[in-house]
Amino acid sequence: MTDCIFCKIIRGEIPCTKVYEDDAVLAFDDIHPMAPVHVVIIPKTHVATLMDVDAKEGTIGRLIAAAQEVAGIKNVAASGFRTVVNCNADGGQVVFHLHMHLLGGRKLEDQMG
Ligand code: AMP
Ligand code: ZN
Numbered sequence: 001m002t003d004c005i006f007c008k009i010i011r012g013e014i015p016c017t018k019v020y021e022d023d024a025v026l027a028f029d030d031i032h033p034m035a036p037v038h039v040v041i042i043p044k045t046h047v048a049t050l051m052d053v054d055a056k057e058g059t060i061g062r063l064i065a066a067a068q069e070v071a072g073i074k075n076v077a078a079s080g081f082r083t084v085v086n087c088n089a090d091g092g093q094v095v096f097h098l099h100m101h102l103l104g105g106r107k108l109e110d111q112m113g
Pocket of ligand 1: 005014016028029030031032033040085086092093094095096
């Protein structure tokens with residue numbers, strides 16, 4: 001999708017602070033961090049929302065594998081972190097390219113919304 005902001009980041013048309021990359025996934029620092037560690041993890045193939053993912057295909061597993069890598073790189077694997085995937089309006093999704101937030105570096109609030 002040409003005008004998708006995360007596709008533009010994948011194509012290098014918009015800069016990002018890269019944290020991790022492999023053949024399927026790109027991870028970069030969130031531009032408006034909600035915690036000392038706040039990384040956005042995206043598949044390199046455009047998928048709009050969680051509801052559009054074929055769960056039997058490998059995308060979600062690749063995002064989880066990347067989250068493990070990012071947690072190690074950001075040194076929050078032992079202290080802990082939270083992953084969040086917002087979906088559609090009530091879920092608070094703003095960018096319609098599937099992404100997983102990885103938050104950590106401090107004790108996160110108990111509430112889930
Ligand atoms: P969501 O509300 O789940 O759609 O989250 C989208 C996230 O993308 C927000 O946390 C934004 O701060 C983040 N974001 C948007 N544009 C950029 C960008 N150019 N670089 C890094 N993060 C971004
Ligand atoms: Zn996209």
